[in-house]
Amino acid sequence: MIKETAQERAVSRMRLIDAEELTEMAWRERVDTRERIVNLIARQPTIKAKPMKRGRWLPAKDWFMSKCSECGYELGTVLAAGYICCPKCTARMDGDKE
Numbered sequence: 001m002i003k004e005t006a007q008e009r010a011v012s013r014m015r016l017i018d019a020e021e022l023t024e025m026a027w028r029e030r031v032d033t034r035e036r037i038v039n040l041i042a043r044q045p046t047i048k049a050k051p052m053k054r055g056r057w058l059p060a061k062d063w064f065m066s067k068c069s070e071c072g073y074e075l076g077t078v079l080a081a082g083y084i085c086c087p088k089c090t091a092r093m094d095g096d097k098e
């Protein structure tokens, strides 16, 4: 039997929560003690992570334009080179760098 390390145990107990919502709730409810903070974190619903879309800039119909491989959004090629993500669909533009 393979034993689980402390780090693996910690990772298996992790869950995704909305930090922005947690911060707003802490201010709204004037959470000011350690016990209340722990309680507030425990009450946060677990949210589902969306799988990250990956795409790449493809040549568009006009020679000076590029289009997103995921949504077809077109942008000037010079501008597109500066974008890590598609400004329309948020696909990360490293789709061919696996």
Ligand SMILES: [Zn+2]
Residues within 6 Å of the ligand: 055, 068, 069, 070, 071, 072, 073, 086, 087, 088, 089, 090, 091
């Ligand atoms: Zn896109």
